[in-house]
Amino acid sequence: MNRIVADLLSCQNQIDSFFENQRIALLLRQSNILKQCGIAPVAVMRVIFCLAFTGKNLFRYLQAAGSGAEIGKDTVYRFLNSVHANWRKFLHLLSAAVIRTQILPLTAQETPKVFIVDDSLYSRDRSKKVELLARVHDHNQKRYYRGFRLLTLGWSDGSTYVPISFSLLSSANKKNRLTEMAAVDKRTNGFRRRAESLRKAPEMLKELLMQARNSGISADYLLFDSWFAFPSVIIGLLEQKQQVICMLKAMKTITYGYKGFDLTLDDLYKSVYKRRGRAKVLASALVELGKNAEGEAVMAKIVFVRDRSKKKWLALLSTDVELADEQIIALYKRRWDIEVFFKITKSYLNLAKEFQSRSYDALVAHTSIVFARYIMLALARRTSKDPRTLGSLFHAGCDELRQVSFAEALRLLLDQLEQLVKSFAETVAAPIMAMLAAFIAQIPDLLRRSLLLPTAKF
The missing domain is CATH 3.90.350.10 (Transposase Inhibitor Protein From Tn5; Chain A, domain 1)
Structure with a gap:
């Protein structure tokens, strides 16, 4: 079993149920995010989705996987750079399903529901040739940065915030744009995304609101x-x-x-x-x-x-x-x-930090995946009635993934030791088996469940 498969298995407890329950593979197909070569889009997205929880960026992840990696760098960037992918529709479908099936049943009907909109700095201050990169004024720091304005629309019932859609705004003023738009087919979603980035924020606010309501999300x-x-x-x-x-x-x-x-x-x-x-x-x-x-x-x-x-x-x-x-x-x-949302995505979920792509499509795709990570954490906190903050939930998830990885390694060692002992004569193997059985009996129940071991394995 190669390293990438082992890493995917280590994310199973935290992510598999989310991908299965929310039918992520179906949502990707409905959003025109289709297979271009031999790897299914949901498999590529799962790898990217897990990066923030494993503590690795893409380079370190592929380096750890080695030459046996089933998903390579080219596959990941081909997935992110697709001009045909409709990532806004993906977020609409995902957030609408989560709100309708998971959150509204837990919310009193008379509780007012609200949309929340705000913009935040999407910083690429060290970049020079990122597509549509612009000089953006940060009102908090009172200075200009290189990057984009992340205009975000979310939904809240007072207990759970769910991001619905966003637009990475460049600048309507050509003098503030450091790099212009790449040549893209005007019939594609990629061209429409780029055209939207040159519009003013109040105009895009109305557009985002209209699209969200057309997707069945109301407030x-x-x-x-x-x-x-x-x-x-x-x-x-x-x-x-x-x-x-x-x-x-x-x-x-x-x-x-x-x-x-x-x-x-x-x-x-x-x-x-x-x-x-x-x-x-x-x-x-x-x-x-x-x-x-x-x-x-x-x-x-x-x-x-x-x-x-x-x-x-x-x-x-x-x-x-x-x-x-x-x-x-x-x-x-x-x-x-929404201020808490921006803090969590930037500090914990690697918004604008995980990839250094120059393509505008890749920036939109990665931001959508970061929003999906937040939805998973917010949903876990709401459905489990967990009093912890989203930040502590994130760290708990990372700790659990590391614990599962250790358990998998220990299970592999025990299997190898079992095969070695069985190759000995019965007179030699019997006392060793007895000692191993006594050792496993001392393993805590929590770790034994992770190893999928009965009370006595040998």
């Missing part, structure tokens, strides 16, 4: 932070019949209609009645965002919340004016789920 509200909170974007989302709850940012160019006046957010706060004392909710007001396509006024509720850290206030907007102030605040708190 009561869409949550996002102040970077997307422009009246034109909110009105456009309402035209798609999607209610919005978002954070607002005070800007001199953005005004809200209140009692016949167009006021900035700062002026609006000065004009509304404030609650007395140390209330967490300072004030709320109904405002007009603007006119929709039919010329009707679009109303929204703005809630001002005390910001204890900056000794100022924060403003939340809800297009559902029937929601109570406290409900708006409670629902917006769920937006933190």
Whole structure:
């Protein structure tokens, strides 16, 4: 048995049930991810899927497998670089199945469901020739990096966050793009991915939302932070019949209609009645965002919340004016789920770290596989009611894989020793067999189950 097969077996406890229960092979076929040569796509994906849990990158994995590896480097990159693969459809199918069959049955029907959208830096700061590489501004570090904006749409019921889709955005400004698009057949999914990367984030937000809803995934509200909170974007989302709850940012160019006046957010706060004392909710007001396509006024509720850290206030907007102030605040708190998601994928699941490919298709394919890893961990945490965080679940999974690998090695040694003892004469073999039986009897039950041994093997 070669090393790659042994590694696949070592991942069985953590991954096989996920691949089987979620029918990953079928989802790949439905997403036009088909076999090009002799290796099935699900086998290649399983190898890539396991890398983060084995502690190896692709180079170290193939080096450990040696010349006997059944899946080589060319096979992996041919799988990742396919322009025909529809990875967004794969994520839609996977997330929709997990939500419908695994999460919703565990969630009360009256619990509000939310979409959450945000972008994060996909850094390739040491790269120079990655396709569509751009200079991207990081708002946290206040500087530019080389890479992409990872615009991500997810779903949450308040307990479990499931990533649904994403878009790796380059830059609509040609001056900020360091490398241009490769020549690709315009009829392929690869060309459509590249064309989307040059669009602006608010446009792609509407597109991702529409595609998710067409895939059968729905939610009561869409949550996002102040970077997307422009009246034109909110009105456009309402035209798609999607209610919005978002954070607002005070800007001199953005005004809200209140009692016949167009006021900035700062002026609006000065004009509304404030609650007395140390209330967490300072004030709320109904405002007009603007006119929709039919010329009707679009109303929204703005809630001002005390910001204890900056000794100022924060403003939340809800297009559902029937929601109570406290409900708006409670629902917006769920937006933190996507921040946890970005932390887990970057720190534990090797997002943007596992491969150094220059192909845009490979970046999209690997990011989709990283999202699938997160779905597996989130599903394991939800279905087992495990109180541990996703980070500790990841480390526990890695420890279990290492333990299983050790058990397989010990089982192999015991089998070899058994064959050697049996080759001796009966007078010599009998006492040795008795000693081995006594030794196995002392093996802990947990390790004995991993070795698939009965109480007495010999």
